Amino acid sequence: MLKLIKGGTVYAPEKIGIKDVLIAGDKIIKVSNDLMPPEGLATEVFDASGKSVVPGLIDAHIHITGAGGGGGFDSRSTPAPLTRYTKAGITTCVGCLGIDKIAFSLEELLSRVKGLEAGGLTAYMISGSYTFPSVTITGSLVKDLYLIDKVIGVKIALWETLASHPSEEALIRTISETKLGARLGKKAGVVVSHMGDIKGNPTAIPDLLDRIGIPNETFVMTHINRNPDLLKQTIACGKRGTILDLTGTIPNEVKIQPSKALRILLDGGVPLENITMTSDAGGALVLESGEGFVLPFDICIHEIRDMVKCEGFSLTDALKTMTINPARVYNLSQKGCLSEGKDADIVILDEALEVDTVFARGKLMLREKQPETWGLLERQAF
Numbered sequence: 001m002l003k004l005i006k007g008g009t010v011y012a013p014e015k016i017g018i019k020d021v022l023i024a025g026d027k028i029i030k031v032s033n034d035l036m037p038p039e040g041l042a043t044e045v046f047d048a049s050g051k052s053v054v055p056g057l058i059d060a061h062i063h064i065t066g067a068g069g070g071g072g073f074d075s076r077s078t079p080a081p082l083t084r085y086t087k088a089g090i091t092t093c094v095g096c097l098g099i100d101k102i103a104f105s106l107e108e109l110l111s112r113v114k115g116l117e118a119g120g121l122t123a124y125m126i127s128g129s130y131t132f133p134s135v136t137i138t139g140s141l142v143k144d145l146y147l148i149d150k151v152i153g154v155k156i157a158l159w160e161t162l163a164s165h166p167s168e169e170a171l172i173r174t175i176s177e178t179k180l181g182a183r184l185g186k187k188a189g190v191v192v193s194h195m196g197d198i199k200g201n202p203t204a205i206p207d208l209l210d211r212i213g214i215p216n217e218t219f220v221m222t223h224i225n226r227n228p229d230l231l232k233q234t235i236a237c238g239k240r241g242t243i244l245d246l247t248g249t250i251p252n253e254v255k256i257q258p259s260k261a262l263r264i265l266l267d268g269g270v271p272l273e274n275i276t277m278t279s280d281a282g283g284a285l286v287l288e289s290g291e292g293f294v295l296p297f298d299i300c301i302h303e304i305r306d307m308v309k310c311e312g313f314s315l316t317d318a319l320k321t322m323t324i325n326p327a328r329v330y331n332l333s334q335k336g337c338l339s340e341g342k343d344a345d346i347v348i349l350d351e352a353l354e355v356d357t358v359f360a361r362g363k364l365m366l367r368e369k370q371p372e373t374w375g376l377l378e379r380q381a382f
Contacts, residue, residue: 001042003362004035008048008348012338013055013319021053023344026361030340048348051356052315055323055338056091056345059300060330061192061222061245061278064112064123067098068284068294070162076103077284077294079112082119082375086365088279088298089355091345092122092335096155096192098283099162101129106137113150119375120363122335122345126192128154132164134174141174145181145189152330153190154178158205160196168208175214182218188331192220192245195230202233206240216241217329222278223247225261238270243329246277246321248299259306262313262321276329277303277321298355305353315353 003023010019010031020035021028037043066077085093093116095109109125116123127144128134134154136144144151156174157163166174175191182189195202202221209216216237222245224234238244244265246258256264258277265275281297300322307318327336334343344362347355358366365373 001044002038003044003046003359003364004037005046005048005053005346005348006035008051008053010338011052011054011316011319013316013323013336015314015316019053021338021346023346023359023362026344026363028338028340028342028344028346031338046348046357050351052349052353053338054315054319054347054349055336056347056358056360057089057300057322058092058326058330058332058335059090059279059281059322060094060276060326061247061280062093062095062297063098063280063282064093064095064116065104065108065282066284067100067104067282069098069100069103071284071286071292075284075286075292076100077282080282080297081378082116082121082373083371083378084297085116085121086358086360086371086373087355087369089301089347089358090121090297091347091358091360092332093124094152094330095123095125097129097135099130101131101135106135110137110148110150120360120365120373122343122361124150124152124330126153126155126190127151128156130157130160130163130194132156132166132170132174141177142181142184145178145187146184152187153182153192155192155194157194157196159198159200160194161198163194163196172208172212175209175219176212179214179218188218188329190218190220190330192222195221195223195226195234197227199229202230203236206237206242217243217274219243220245220276220329223280225249225256225258228256231256231261231264232268235265235268235270238265238274239268241274244270244275246275248277248279248295248303257306258303259311259313262307263311272317272320273325273328275321276326301353301355308353
């Protein structure tokens, strides 16, 4: 059955006005004015009048198997169900490990990636964790990237108390192996660096990348809004092409809200195309007060709304941080844009910019805030 979204204001993510969007299978086949259901073909029509039709969100840093553990055995979170993603407008995700590479494994991560895809999402993963040498599935970063279709990069940690504090030689080797595996496997080969609280020199990274001939745009610094000093230090990196990734914040956390951090980065001269935003969802935190939190999946759609309503950004610019920008960085050419031939990953936002309806690869996942598609075992009570 075809699907026709009628009368919404379309952000592709550029605002192109009131348009209709026609979906066939898992693709967008037409974005135009006054489209009518094709004669003789069954078509379900969705009225988006007064609403915004936007690309599905790409969340490139999610702990899809759960994470945490830094506060003891009872501080580990568990995997979230499929509808947690779709209610947040997430149609594509990239899973990663956190602090614990022992109880959580890359094998489990890969299994969960495939499970989310079976439910209708598009999912990928990155190898590695906090420590060096990087944990892998095959025993080699090169092999992981070359032979495992869902592996598109590696995670490392820098200037983090609980990390391995790698030498420059070890860092160069990891980056180079990532790029080799990516070249062989035709992947983006992104190196995602968890940035910690220890004072360091982030500007040394672009210098190193230039010296070994690796493009800056394949290196992502994440959690950069964790403190003001780090945010300011990374501005010089973003201006040279390094990707700066903002992390969603929760109440009582001492972080700079992404909407405010985005303003600081842009005022500092960082091009918008070098800025992304991710949720870190599924990660578990234990605050100094002893209170525990699991970072929620809908944190980023709230941040997008704050960018627009509190900081005065256009919806187009706010959306770019989770649509076309990560699609480019992670080489997801079918994602992040509403145009003919692209994957039908579409979110309809209501007047308050809350997630109303979600399509993932053309499959109806959420209708008027109510799940249409559930994970296979999601509703089974223990």
